[in-house]
Amino acid sequence: MEWKNIKEQLIVFLKDEVKKAGLERVTVGLSGGLDSAIVAILSKEAFGANMSCVLMPSHYSSEGSISHALEVCKKFDIDHEIVEIAPMVEAYEKFMDGDKLRIGNFSARMRMSVLYDVSARDKSLVVGTSNKSEILLGYGTIYGDVACAINPIGEMYKSDEYEFGKFLGVPESILEKRPSADLWEGQSDEDELGYSYKQMDEILKKLVDEKVSADDLKSNGVDKELIDMINYRMKANAFKGKLPTIAKIKWS
Template sequence: MINWPNIKIQLIDFLKSEVEKSGLEKVTVGLSGGLDSAVVAVLCKEVFGDKLNCVLMPSQFSSQSSTDHAVELCEKFNIKYEIISIAPMVESFINNMDEDKLRIGNFSARMRMSVLYDVSSREKSLVVGTSNKSELLLGYGTIFGDIACAINPIGQMYKSDEFEFAKHLGVVDSILTKAPSADLWEDQTDEDELGYSYKQMDDALKLLVDEKKSKEELISTGFEKKLVDMLDYRMKSNAFKGKLPTIANINWSLK
C-alpha cells in the first residue's frame, strides 16, 4: 500500500520550496477537467490558497463536460479560475492542418501553453505542470505544449496509482470516474489511442523502468509481447521530449 498522506506532505513541501526558490509567491495551473490537473490544482490550493490561479482553455473540439467538471472542482475547493477559449486561435490556423487530428491536437496544446504562460506573466506566477510519469515515459504529450512547465509535482506518479491519490485528496467523482482523455477531439480517450489500459501499461513500466527488467524477462513472466514492444518503442522514440535542446559544443581554440 502506498502511504498517500506521506506523499501529500512530500509534494506540499516540494511546491513550497520550489516556488520560494523562484522568488515568486503565486502559481498558475491549466485546468482541463481531467485527473492530472485536478490533483495538481487541489495540492496547489492547499499550499497557496488564493495565490493559485487556474485557467480553463476549451477549444471548439473540447467536450462541455470537461469544462463542467473543472468548474465543479473549483467550486468544491473554492479555487479561483478563469475561462479563456483558444477556439479563435485554432480556427485562424486550422485550414493549414489538412484536418489532421494529431496536428490539430498538438497545435491546440501549444496554444493553451502560450495562453497559460501569458497569464502567469500577468499574475507574476509560476506555471505548475500536470503530466504524470506514465505520460512522460511514453511521450504522451506535446513538446512545448502540455509538457511545458516550471515545476511538476506529479511527474514521478504513475497514472494508475494517481486515482487513489486523487480519492485521498477529495477530487470530485465526475473526474474520478470518467475515462482519461487529453480531450483533443470528440470522443478521444488515452487508453483507446494507446491500445491498453493505464493499469496494464503501468504494471509493465514499473518493471521496465523502476526495476530495470529486460523486455525478455517481462515477456517470460506473461506480459504480452505487443504491449512490451510498444512501451519500449514509445519510450525510446519520445525520449527527446524530456530533454533540453542539444546545443553544439564549439571548440573556440581552433585557429
C-alpha cells in the same frame, strides 16, 4: 500507499520551488481531468489565494472539460478564469488539412501559450500536470502540455493517481471518466495507446523501477506487443523530456 505523507511531500516541494524562484503565486491549467484536478488541489492547499486556474476550452472540447473543471473550482474554492482558445486554433486550422493529431498538438500549444502569458501577467509559475506514465511514454505535446516550470506529479503513475485523487477529494465525476487529453471530441488516451493505463503501468514499473529486462518479461509470458510498444515509445519520445541539444564547438 502513505497518501498523507505523499501529499505533505508534494506541498513542501511546491512551496520550496516557488520560493526559490522568488515568487509567491502559481498558475494551473485545469482541463476537467484527473491530473490537473490533483495538481490544482495541491496548489490550492500550498498557496491558498495565491493560486489560480485557467480553463481553456476549444470547439473540440468535450462537455465535461468545463463542467468538471468548474466542479473542482467550486468544491475547493479555487479562483479561475475561462479563456476560449477556439479563435486561436481556427485562425490556423485551415493549414492543418483536418489532421486531428496536428490540430490537437496545436491546441495544446495554444493552451500553454495562454498559461505562460497569464503567469507573466500574475508573476506566477506554471505548474505542470503530466504524470509519470505520460512522461515515460512521451504521451504529451512538446512545448504544449508537457511544458511547465515545476511538476508535482511527474513521479506518480497514472494508475496510482486514482487512489490519491480519492484521498484528496477529487469529484467522482472525474474519477469515473475515461482518461483523455481532450484534443478532439471523443478522444481517449487508452484508445489511442491500445492498452489501459493499469496494463501499461504494470510493465513500466517492471522496466523502469525494478530494472527487469524486456526479454525477461517476455520469457515470463508478458504480452510481447505491449512490451515492444512501451519500449518503442520510451525511446522514440525520450527527446521530449530533455532540453534542446546544443552543439559543442571546439574554438581552437
